[in-house]
Amino acid sequence: MNKKRGQSLFPRVLITxxxxxxxxxxxxxxxxxxxxxxxxxxxxxxxxxxxxxxxxLKKWAEFDLVIFTSSLAVKFFLKRAxxxxxxxxxxxxxxxxxxxxxxxxxASGFKRVNMAGEFRAEGLLKKLKNVRGLKILIxxxxxxxxxxxxxxxARGAQVEVPAVYQVLPHQKSLLKIKRMSRKDFDAVIxxxxxxxxxxxxxxxxxxxxxxxxxIPAICIGGVTLETLEAYxxxxxxxxxxxxxxxxxxxxxxxxxxxx
Numbered sequence: 001m002n003k004k005r006g007q008s009l010f011p012r013v014l015i016t017x018x019x020x021x022x023x024x025x026x027x028x029x030x031x032x033x034x035x036x037x038x039x040x041x042x043x044x045x046x047x048x049x050x051x052x053x054x055x056x057l058k059k060w061a062e063f064d065l066v067i068f069t070s071s072l073a074v075k076f077f078l079k080r081a082x083x084x085x086x087x088x089x090x091x092x093x094x095x096x097x098x099x100x101x102x103x104x105x106x107a108s109g110f111k112r113v114n115m116a117g118e119f120r121a122e123g124l125l126k127k128l129k130n131v132r133g134l135k136i137l138i139x140x141x142x143x144x145x146x147x148x149x150x151x152x153x154a155r156g157a158q159v160e161v162p163a164v165y166q167v168l169p170h171q172k173s174l175l176k177i178k179r180m181s182r183k184d185f186d187a188v189i190x191x192x193x194x195x196x197x198x199x200x201x202x203x204x205x206x207x208x209x210x211x212x213x214x215i216p217a218i219c220i221g222g223v224t225l226e227t228l229e230a231y232x233x234x235x236x237x238x239x240x241x242x243x244x245x246x247x248x249x250x251x252x253x254x255x256x257x258x259x
Contacts, residue, residue, distance in 0.1 A: 010035040011254050012184070016199060017191035018044050018170075025189075025243045034250065037185060039173045041198040044072060045166050047142060050080060052162035056137055057086050063160075064134040065093045067124065069144065071104035076164040077139040078108055097124055098221075098241050119241050120223055121148040132156030142166040143194075145223070167194055177202040182211055186257070187250055190235070191220045193227035200231050209233055216253035218246060 013029060014037045015022045026036035047053065056063075057080065068074050081088055094110055096102035098119040105113045116123035125148065134157045138149055142163035149159045177199060190196050196219075200208045209232055217235035219225040228235040236253055239245040 011186040012037055013250055014039055014185045014188040016041045016189060016195040018042055020044065021191070025246065028243060028247055029250070032247070032251070034254075039177060040170045041173055041177070041195045041202070042167045042192070043170045045168055046076065047163045047166055052160075053077065053080050053139070053164055054084065056139065056160055056162045057081050057084060057088075060086070060088055060091070060137075062135055063091060063137040065095070065128075065131070065136045065157075066091045067095045067097070067136065067138045067148070068101050068105060069097045069121070069138065069140045069148070071100045073139045073141065073164050074101060074104040074108060077162075080164065095124060095128075097121065100242060119221060121145060121151075124148065125151050128152065129155070134158070136160070137162075139164045167192075169198055174198060174202040182214060185215065187216045187218060187253060188212075189218045189220075189246055189250065190224050190228065193224050196224060196227045196231075200233075205231060216250075216257060218249050218253060220246060 010033055012035045015025060016039055017025070019038065019040045022036075022038050022040060026038060029036045068077070078088070090110060090112065093114065094105065094112060095114045095116070096105055097116070099115070102113045102115050114127075116127050118126070131152055132155060136152055136157045136159045138159065138161045140161060140163070142165070149161050152159050180203070188199070190199070203211070212233045212235065217228060217233065218238060219228055219235045220238050221241045222237060225235050225237045236249055238249045
């Protein structure tokens with residue numbers, strides 16, 4: 001790859017995911033000669049109330065099906081179970097949306113973890129068509145897409161959706177983003193629809209549209225990409241919804257950009 005005038009020797013890639021999930025990706029990028037810029041646009045916090053989680057934990061054995069939508073949901077739910085000294089048996093049926101969530105469940109000792117081929121709610125709904133009368137638990141973030149619980153309810157299931165964590169704006173990073181310009185980075189990685197929304201809000205819609213005509217926006221999955229496209233901005237979907245997929249997509253995007 002030939003270095004063009006004004007091009008940084010080390011491409012700068014903005015990582016917008018929360019701090020606790022960004023360090024591993026940053027190290028891998030750094031090892032490849034890419035300079036990671038850690039700007040978490042959101043931060044993860046415990047829920048404002050544990051009432052709904054505690055209620056679900058105490059009747060864990062009653063659920064016919066448990067669905068985890070993120071590795072963070074696994075982490076916070078099991079942390080609360082430990083705090084209450086509640087031992088969780090293997091559920092009748094357990095599903096994860098995405099490989100990272102499945103990995104987190106397996107690491108926590110669950111042996112039978114199912115996963116849909118499409119790593120999003122729609123993919124799981126294709127598999128869970130006959131749920132009438134089932135009791136379903138979906139531990140998740142306070143604010144999340146409603147398509148999964150709403151569709152399962154419409155199909156006749158009894159669904160409980162305890163908020164096990166919440167996603168809040170990272171004000172310090174957002175203030176910095178407001179002051180940044182095109183010259184400050186060469187690509188941006190978005191790991192959630194919420195991070196897209198916070199970036200566009202801070203950077204400005206018109207500036208964001210102009211920015212991503214010049215540099216690539218890499219999205220971890222389809223939902224994140226759809227959020228970006230809803231603003232009239234084109235992006236790239238990661239090859240796979242994990243660090244390895246993001247890295248390969250970043251590398252290709254930077255090569256294509258500098259041809």
